[in-house]
Amino acid sequence: MAHWMKNLKVQPNSTSLEEARKRTFEFFRLACRSIPSIMEIYNLQDVVSPSQLRSTVASQIRKNSHVTNPKVIDMLLFKGMEELKNFVDHAKQRHHIIGQYVVGRKGLVQDLGPKDEGISNFLKNFYNSKYS
Amino acid sequence: MASALRSTILRHIRIPVSQTLTLNGSKLGSGSGAVAFRLFSSHADDHLDKEEVSARVLDVVKSFPKVDPSKVTPDVHFQKDLGLDSLDTVEIVMALEEEFKLEIPDKEADKIDSCALAIEYVYNHPMAG
Numbered sequence: 169m170a171h172w173m174k175n176l177k178v179q180p181n182s183t184s185l186e187e188a189r190k191r192t193f194e195f196f197r198l199a200c201r202s203i204p205s206i207m208e209i210y211n212l213q214d215v216v217s218p219s220q221l222r223s224t225v226a227s228q229i230r231k232n233s234h235v236t237n238p239k240v241i242d243m244l245l246f247k248g249m250e251e252l253k254n255f256v257d258h259a260k261q262r263h264h265i266i267g268q269y270v271v272g273r274k275g276l277v278q279d280l281g282p283k284d285e286g287i288s289n290f291l292k293n294f295y296n297s298k299y300s
Numbered sequence: 301m302a303s304a305l306r307s308t309i310l311r312h313i314r315i316p317v318s319q320t321l322t323l324n325g326s327k328l329g330s331g332s333g334a335v336a337f338r339l340f341s342s343h344a345d346d347h348l349d350k351e352e353v354s355a356r357v358l359d360v361v362k363s364f365p366k367v368d369p370s371k372v373t374p375d376v377h378f379q380k381d382l383g384l385d386s387l388d389t390v391e392i393v394m395a396l397e398e399e400f401k402l403e404i405p406d407k408e409a410d411k412i413d414s415c416a417l418a419i420e421y422v423y424n425h426p427m428a429g
Contacts, residue, residue: 193390194406200394201403219395223365226391233387 176249181242188241192229195245199225199252206255210262216270224269353423360395361415364388377414389413400428 182188203218203225212221232244254260354374362369367382376382378389393409396402400422404412412418422428 193386193410196387196390197394197406197409200391201397204398218398219363222391222394226387230387 176253178246179242182238185236185238185241188238188245191245192241195248195252196225196229199248202252202256206265209256209258210265212262212265212270215266221269347426348423348428350419350423353428354419356399357396357415357419357422360399361392361418364392364395372415374419375414375416379413393418396422400425402428 179191182191200222203221207213207216207218207221228248232241235241235244255265358372358374361367361376361378361382362372366384366388371382378384378392379386384392389412390409393404393412396412396418397404402422402425404421408421412421
């Protein structure tokens with residue numbers, strides 16, 4: 169995976185929204201396929217599972233799903249690729265990935281959906297409040 | 301020195317040749333059938349059967365956070381029946397890649413949009429494990 173990421177070039181602009189969309193999926197697949205090596209590099213086995221990281225990447229992409237300008241999508245993809253490359257090349261440290269993508273914005277309690285019912289609401293609200 | 305030692309030892313040690321031979325022979329006899337079986341069936345043997353593929357694909361889909369496990373059946377459509385979007389579909393396909401240790405090319409991956417197609421694809425893939 170990493171070997172062809174080394175000679176990555178800036179692609180020409182996407183001509184249409186459809187092409188930008190295709191590139192987004194390509195980027196997502198690339199990110200998903202490099203998750204195992206990232207977990208290996210940063211020793212994340214006991215902190216997070218590959219599927220959680222996949223969901224995090226997907227939610228990062230979904231956060232920008234309202235963007236319809238192909239040039240903006242290209243720019244976002246470029247930034248995403250830069251970030252991914254930094255992780256794969258070990259240009260970041262373990263706490264970067266844990267802070268940004270494992271613990272994430274929601275704090276210590278992840279509300280990933282209907283399956284997260286085990287956590288008490290009190291704690292959830294506490295972590296979501298402006299306590300820090 | 302070494303040769304003298306060797307000859308002394310050889311002179312004093314008696315190995316019950318006939319007994320060991322039969323022992324080995326019987327071992328070989330029982331083992332050879334299994335060995336031949338393994339040799340001739342090396343490919344077909346480790347191919348997954350359809351039920352196992354189906355169960356594992358459904359497990360992957362059920363463990364997806366946005367999916368209600370009770371709705372998942374072997375012929376469910378990801379977007380129409382489970383209410384997922386295209387990104388979720390790609391995510392599920394990536395999860396399947398991880399589960400079965402495959403690398404599904406983009407063109408094939410785009411076509412997989414239901415459990416039935418996923419099961420079919422993985423079952424027909426020679427490297428699925």
